[in-house]
Amino acid sequence: MSSRFEILRPLEEDTASKLLLVRDNKRGDELRLRRFKTKKQEEIDGLQELFRQLAPLQDPHLDRIIDFGADKDGFYSIVAGPLPGKTLSEVLEGGPLTEKEFEAVATQLLDVLSVLHEEAIVHGSIRPDYVRISGKSAADWNITLHGFGQGFAGRNDSKEEQIRSYRCTAPEQWQDGTTRRRTDVYSLGCVLYEALTARPPFDARVLKELRGKHLGHDLAPLQKLASHVPPWMCSWVMYLMAVDPEQRPRKAAAARDLFQRREAPALSEPSAARAESAPPAAPTATPAPVATHPQTNLIQPQMSAPVMLPNPQLGARNATSSTIPINPGPHVAPSKPAKRPSSVVTPAPRKTPAPPPAKSLVPAAKNLKPMIIAGASVLLLLVTFMITRCGKESAPAKTPPAQKKR
Structure with missing residues (x-):
């Protein structure tokens, strides 16, 4: 320096x-x-x-x-300059955001993410701790996004801090470490869910449980917890949090367009089945026009590849804090996905006890052995008895001595 x-x-x-x-x-x-x-x-x-x-x-x-x-x-x-204002987490200690406050936060975060995504930059680990709010009221709030390069860092290595750091991690990051613009959209949805409820959408005691809840979309219906905002707003947040990346808006600009139009496309199964109940929507077999909502085309979905930097230098993969690990440990995702069917973006996974083995038929066979022996013995005795009896019946009977003729 x-x-x-x-x-x-x-x-x-x-x-x-x-x-x-x-x-x-x-x-x-x-x-x-x-x-x-x-x-x-x-x-x-x-x-x-x-x-x-x-x-x-x-x-x-x-x-x-x-x-x-x-x-x-x-x-x-x-x-x-100095650190601006307070983090969103600190603001939420006073309770959920009002509708106007939420709109200010959502709009400004969508704006800055749209700028990043157009430049092929992915944050990769958005969470309320990286969102700072300055200003006295929602009318003059200024929202700034931080945390670039910090990944899933926590204040320490405790289990509580690990859960706090990973609470907005997208399902694809838990599975294979994939990070792209749709990943930011999911994390933003988790941040906005927490903004409306003052509680994380997914809570757990250990990372394995947290992973399962993200993958299974195991969360409370937002509309029941945030009845102070319009239903479309809750449905829009849940749409950002679809488990399948192809069912989310493909980038922040697409999510912003839907927000400005007050629209929330219906999720297809299985995402819709796990999300909160919403008003009946058009069948997913008739998707919206691709030109308008390519992310809702369920027949021929537009697959979005991970966003790569233009002309990346040696060692640079994606411009994202989760794929550029800093001091690999409990605060960052691995730079390369583990070679296993379902790799977890977690710190030094603990050895979990192996599930009890399925009941084998061997003990049953051992229990049958004495019964088979006993049965064979009885059968042998029965055969011996029958042979002996048949032998006696087939032997020539002794004729009684002839009576003397008188």
Whole structure:
């Protein structure tokens, strides 16, 4: 890092990085420096590419990047100003958002994600802790999105922090680590569900249970928990959270268009069966026109490949905090999917006790052995008895002595 920046004090720390307040000695401004806890060249190259893509973006809902790069201590990024406002998680400690507050948060998050997705940048680990709100009321709220490069970092390695960090992870990330624009759409849906209820859509005690709930869409109907907002709004959030990626909006701009029109296309099975009950909709066999809603075409769905960076550098895969792992551990997904049918994006999986083996027929056969022996013995005795009896009957009978003739 250049001697131009002087470190003043630490601000916060998680398992992936450390945030510091620094002073720009050239201009006298106070800035934020995030030091990522990695010295692996492949990960540093990935972060370099991610921030190279982010740096040119001038958006009011993103941090303005002043500088970034690698030095003897690893990778760092420097952004403008102090931390803005509060996190969405902190705001929700006072209760669910009102309809106007929700609309402000949803609209601005959709706007910034649309900018990212058009630039082929995927966040990959959106959650309420990475959404910050500044302003006194919903009318003047400014929403900013953070967490780029931090992945699924937590304040520590406890089970509670792991559940908190992974609570908005998409089903495809749990299965094989796939991360694309539809993944961001799902995570956004989880964030907005929590915004309307002040509780995560999926809760669990361990990561294995959390994974099962995401894959099984095991959550409470949103409309029952958020009756203070219009039904279409709840249905729209649930539409973003479809288990099948091809049943979600293909990117943030498509989700924003539906939100502006107050529309929520009906989910096809099995997603609809697991989601909250909604008014009857047109059969899924007659999908909406592809030109309008390609994500709802169930006959010939438009498959969306993982979003790749243009001309990625060596070591850079996707511009996403979940596919560029930082200090692999409980806070990030693996850079490559595990070679097994259902890999879990989890920290060092614990050895779970093997399920009890199915009942074998061997014990039953052992129990039958004495019975077979006893039966054979009885049969042998019976045969012997019959042979003996038949032998006696076939032997010539002794004729009584002839009576003497008188």
